Amino acid sequence: MITERALMRRVAEGDAQAFTELVSRYSARLLTFAWRLLGNRADAEDAVQRALMRCYTSATRYRPDWAVSTWLYRITTNICVDELRRRTSRSALRRAAESEAGNGQAVLLPAGDGGPAGPGRHLDLRRALARVPREARVLLALRYVDGLSYQELARVRGISLNTVKSQLARGKSILRAALKGRGRRRAPAQAAAAVTTKGAER
Structure with a gap:
């Protein structure tokens, strides 16, 4: 089988068949990762297509x-983070509009991106993860769901190894505190997996 780096050389030369092979090798993994971060298939598919x-x-x-997989994860992560930022902006706009609705009438705004809440444990984990800073949340998913090493995480996010370790430690600490308050103690991998909705479970 042709190596991933040789495959990328062919893609760079405009080889359409090589690009098709690249898509075949990595699209499923990238889709799973994007789905876990974005929470719904449509946005995840769009993110992967763009990546x-x-x-x-x-x-x-x-x-x-660079490992080709690391490079692809970096591109996909950046696209997903941009989408999460846009969602944050939309949520802020929604809250502002609702606060202006002083006449008791409903404010018609687009529905949220998330689907119906899953079982209690998924809801607890998702609420806990919402308290984790975005960057740490991304690192948790990449580390405990996709199995990237600390070195790969540093490359994917363009940060130092020490920053990776400190942000992961901070994210896990926040998760532990949030879940402890709900009487739950989950492994980081389980918590990171809860970034997705119930329907995105493997």
Whole structure:
């Protein structure tokens, strides 16, 4: 089987068949990761499509000292984080509009992105994760769900190894405190997996 770096060289040369092979190798993993971060399939599929197209158009800038999987995770993560930021802005707008509705009438705004809450344990974990800073939440998912090493996390997010470790420690500490208050103690991998909705479980 052709190595991933050799495959990327062919993609950079405009080989459409090589790009098809790249998509076949990585799209499922990227979709699972994006789904866990974004919580619904439609947004996850859109994020992965954008990530793969960005990979194709930027293939000539790929550096062989990077693992292709790490490079793809970085692109996908950046796209997902941008989407999460947009959601935060929409939520702030929604709250502001609701606060202006002083006449008792409902304010018609787009529905939220999340689906119906799952069982109690999923709801607890999702609420706890909502208290974790966005960057730490992304690192938790990459580390405990997708199994990336500390070094890979540092590359994917463009931060130092010490920052990776401190943000993971902070995220786990916040999760433990939040879940302890609800009488639950979950392993980090279980907590990170709860980023997704119930319907996105494997």
